[in-house]
Amino acid sequence: MxxxxxxxxxxxxxxxxxxxxxxxxxxxxxxxxxxxxxxxxxxxxxxxxxxxxxxxxxxxxxxxxxxxxxxxxxTAYVPERFPAALPFTALGYLTDIGRVHGLSRSAAAHGARVWLERFGAGEHARTPLSELSKGTSQKVAVAQGLLAAxxxxxxxxxxxxxxxxxRIVLDGxxxxxxxxxxxxxxxxxxxxxxxxxxxxxxxxxxxxxxxxxxPVADSGPRVRIEVEGPPGARLPEALPGEPDVAPAAPIGLRLTVAAAHSDALLRALLAARPAWHIRTVTPAHPVRPHANDRGEPGR
Amino acid sequence: MTALLRYQAALLLRSHRWLPPLLLYGAFMAVGVQSGQPVLDSFGYASAALLPVAAWLVRVCVTNEPAAARDCAAAAAGPWRVHLAAVLTALAASTVLAVAATAVVAGIGDPRSADHQVDVPLWPATAEGLIAAVACALLGTGVGALCNRPLLRSTAWAVPSTVLAAFLVLLVGVSPANAAVTGLVSGSRDGTVDVSVLPLAGAAVLTAGAVAVACALSSRRR
The missing domain is CATH 3.40.50.300 (P-loop containing nucleotide triphosphate hydrolases)
Incomplete structure (x- = not known):
């Protein structure tokens, strides 16, 4: 889940x-x-x-x-300071938190290792939290927020x-x-x-x-994506970038979205169950053709 | 919820903060329960002593995490679930104490009335003792839930209130803990056993209410 x-x-x-x-x-x-x-x-x-x-x-x-x-x-929350006086190792704590997020034990432990590695704290996986430096504690706090996606x-x-x-890893x-x-x-x-x-x-x-x-992303260039869904399928709710939706000829739908959101939108459509077929991806006209379809074109 | 309970239980066990309340209960028992004493009296004593210990265990469990760590878990599961898991972990620990104390008393007590004249059937007596002990564990948990965060956040208020409330719950006539303990002590006087789950049911209802209040406030007061 x-x-x-x-x-x-x-x-x-x-x-x-x-x-x-x-x-x-x-x-x-x-x-x-x-x-x-x-x-x-x-x-x-x-x-x-x-x-x-x-x-x-x-x-x-x-x-x-x-x-x-x-x-x-x-939801995950990462506080500014994580003075974790907890009787766990970094890996043990992250695994437990991952399970609270609903991950299986193995998925949680795997995610914990991956994120500790990405933040260069892999060698501290078995270190008790109480012995970690302030910076490494913060890496655990950040890993806690990321590991369960x-x-x-x-x-x-x-x-x-x-x-x-x-900091650069966290930006990424x-x-x-x-x-x-x-x-x-x-x-x-x-x-x-x-x-x-x-x-x-x-x-x-x-x-x-x-x-x-x-908002920077919504005022930039836009992309038009023509898609075909399985028969009778409805477009998934809350798609990234809140695309404007219009029927496409001869069949399917035409979604227009800020270019900044187009990757996320495509990924969402392909990962939908059942998956949507992407027919074309083209740059949209500078003027939004269907800005009022949803009554609320970005902001 | 299972993952939260596991996390809270691990937190309690590894923090070793269960040790002081356990030692206190051990001291209570060593002073008040000796081999060959009338078994019903000892059950009453063991139950009454458990109530403040159960309240202390709740304090241990709900204050076991630093606020930042608690926030991380609360974002994932919801503050009330985190609080409920902490309280239930404390209740589980006190229930273990209730069972252990009942077993010890049943093992070393004298199954006769207070004047050692009338025989008392041991199994029904043990059942009555266990019910009283669990009722006291429940009410102690309720006292602990109401006398700690999120309701009382400063130690200066929480600890004296817990002590006062524990005594009130033991001494006030309408309390299920008082009913259970009085039932055991007066039963010991005449050598009668009266196994009634009424005190247990009353304690369960009151404690559920207290814990619900505490959990509901966990996202409203820090």
Whole structure:
């Protein structure tokens, strides 16, 4: 059941607010946010602005005081500091967490080894967590978030404490998750982190959320994909990039999507059960031909 | 849930934080239960002593993880499931203590009334003792669930509240723990055994309610 969380109800926050205690000030208020599959979202804001609270709400760690959050896929969360005073080895802990995510023991252990290797911490697999350096502990925290390929990955300054090489590995891992159709939401103090990659940037200010700048991916060139499904099959829900859909001649459908999402969309179509046949992939006209088909052409 | 329970159980076993409550219970038993004492009295004592120990085990289990590690598991499974798994792990540990203590008392106690005049049937007496012990384990778990995070987060409140609540639950007449222990002690006076699951059912209902409250609040209070 693990793996890609592609075809799902879209995650939404509606009128979400959060405060601590019955009389406490609102840390966040009236947050409406769509969290599409296959999107990379950056959250900005000053210290104590409520960024972390927003990430905790997204990850399901905190329940909203007001409003509703629906459609959250299987989620992983990576904290900024992971002072893991746990009586496990790195491999043992990661295997256990993988199983909590629903992986089998062997899949969890395999994923744990793969990710420790990728972050250059393979030789620490058998080291007790309490003996790991701060940086290696953080690698375990990041591996914990990645090994079960979650549908939503929430990174609260996960890069902090990692060495340079591991930061690059994490950048790559984030891109892989997004390409596989997962949503990744992150906060990082470095404004250049994954620069140009996020589909949207949101800023938390005075307890409200505001979109910052133009989403890069959706304003770029678009690609037209003609597909044929098995007889009677319906297009899978929540496809990456939210393609515009129109009938194609003589049969099949024509999907138009931002080029940045086209790889993920093709992968999703091919991996659908039953699989869809890709007939052609061509660059779309600069003007979107079917921008209003879904009433909401990107943002 | 199975994976979470396995994780919490491994966490409890390897942390060795079960050792202090176990030693406390061992000390209670060494002081209060001796070979040749009337068996029903000893069952009552063993059950009553288990209640605060079960509450302590809940404290051990729900505070066993650093917050960051708890968040990682909670994102994967949901905060309430993580909390429930911790509480159930504690309950499993106290149930093991309940069974072990019942076996010890049945083995070394004298199956006669308090004045050693009337014979007491050992198996029914053991059944009554086990029911009382498990009822106390359950209520101790409920006390622990209500007196620790997420409801009481500071140690300064949690520990005194746990002690106070444990005594109240043992002493207040309407409590199933009090009913079970009183049943054993008064049964010992006349040499009668009354196997009733009523205290166990009452304890189960109250504890389920307490644990449900704690789990429901686990994502609302840090």
């Amino acid at each position: 693990h793996g890609r969380a592609r075809y799902r109800e879209r995650m939404r926050l509606r009128g979400v607010g959060r405060r601590y205690g019955r009389r406490g000030p609102w840390v966040l208020r009236d947050i409406d946010l769509e969290v599409p599959a296959g999107a990379l979202l950056r959250v900005e804001g000053g210290n104590g602005s409520g960024k972390s609270t927003l990430l905790r709400l997204l990850a399901g760690l905190d329940a909203p005081t007001a409003g509703r959050i629906t459609g959250r896929p299987r 979650p549908g939503l990955l929430v990174l609260d300054e996960a890069w902090t404490g990692l060495d340079r090489a591991s 891992a984030v891109a892989e998750r997004v390409a596989a159709g997962s949503t990744v939401v992150f906060v990082d103090h470095d404004p250049r982190r994954l620069a140009g990659k996020p589909d949207a940037v949101h800023r938390v200010e005075s307890a409200r959320l505001a979109a910052v700048g133009q």
